[in-house]
Amino acid sequence: MIIANWKANGDFESNKVWCNRFIERMSSIGSKSIGIAPSHLHFNQIKSDLKDHDIEIGFQDIDIEGGARTGSISPSMAIDSNISFCLIGHSERREIFNEDNNYISKKYQALTKHNIKPILCIGESYKEFQAGKTEKKLQSQIEKCILGKTIQENLIIAYEPIWAIGTGNTPKPKDVNTIHEFIKDVVQSASEKNLRPKVLYGGSVNKLNAPDFFVEKNIDGALIGGASLDANVFSDIIEIFSRHKEK
Numbered sequence: 001m002i003i004a005n006w007k008a009n010g011d012f013e014s015n016k017v018w019c020n021r022f023i024e025r026m027s028s029i030g031s032k033s034i035g036i037a038p039s040h041l042h043f044n045q046i047k048s049d050l051k052d053h054d055i056e057i058g059f060q061d062i063d064i065e066g067g068a069r070t071g072s073i074s075p076s077m078a079i080d081s082n083i084s085f086c087l088i089g090h091s092e093r094r095e096i097f098n099e100d101n102n103y104i105s106k107k108y109q110a111l112t113k114h115n116i117k118p119i120l121c122i123g124e125s126y127k128e129f130q131a132g133k134t135e136k137k138l139q140s141q142i143e144k145c146i147l148g149k150t151i152q153e154n155l156i157i158a159y160e161p162i163w164a165i166g167t168g169n170t171p172k173p174k175d176v177n178t179i180h181e182f183i184k185d186v187v188q189s190a191s192e193k194n195l196r197p198k199v200l201y202g203g204s205v206n207k208l209n210a211p212d213f214f215v216e217k218n219i220d221g222a223l224i225g226g227a228s229l230d231a232n233v234f235s236d237i238i239e240i241f242s243r244h245k246e247k
């Protein structure tokens with residue numbers, strides 16, 4: 001699956017141009033595993049503009065419950081909007097909004113309770129990467145966020161090294177492949193149903209490096225920030241994905 005994470009970007013006019021261009025390109029690509037996470041404000045616009053296409057539209061984040069929580073979007077609002085998936089635990093939420101694993105675990109449980117597909121983002125800092133602590137960090141994030149809870153069959157994990165997000169630096173695709181296998185093992189061994197989740201890679205994916213990632217067996221797709229803001233570039237990446245994984 002390829003997911004666009006638009007973060008706090010977009011406006012009604014440029015979104016319309018984006019969707020028109022994307023629809024033109026999609027008619028020749030025909031991939032079946034595409035997701036877009038626009039802002040909450042633009043969710044309905046994108047859902048309506050792309051309604052005739054097989055594209056999942058989801059949220060970038062969600063609150064744990066509704067009620068007296070000024071500024072929040074609750075899980076039942078998400079259901080009301082008919083979302084297809086929801087990102088949780090993105091490193092920008094962890095860093096800028098001080099969300100810890102305990103809070104992300106509550107978000108995970110809220111999504112499970114409402115039967116919404118969770119995309120749990122995990123990743124290590126550059127310091128942890130350099131110290132060889134990547135797997136330890138990922139295991140602890142997985143354990144604290146989801147283990148011991150019901151593991152949803154449609155759970156997706158997005159591995160996003162913090163130091164690779166928006167920087168142009170990426171780990172080696174072969175190393176990412178090994179890390180994804182590790183992530184799948186950790187989740188599988190905790191899953192009563194022996195579930196092996198799909199694992200997406202995120203962090204400076206572009207159309208030049210995409211082929212090197214998608215050739216790897218355990219890289220099941222990508223979560224794409226900057227490169228998803230241009231409909232042509234995003235379509236190019238989907239085309240590459242489709243060539244490698246959907247033939």
Ligand code: PGA
Pocket residue numbers: 005160164165166167202203204205223224225226227
């Ligand atoms: P990037 O962002 O593709 O701009 O590095 C990825 C993400 O933050 O999900």
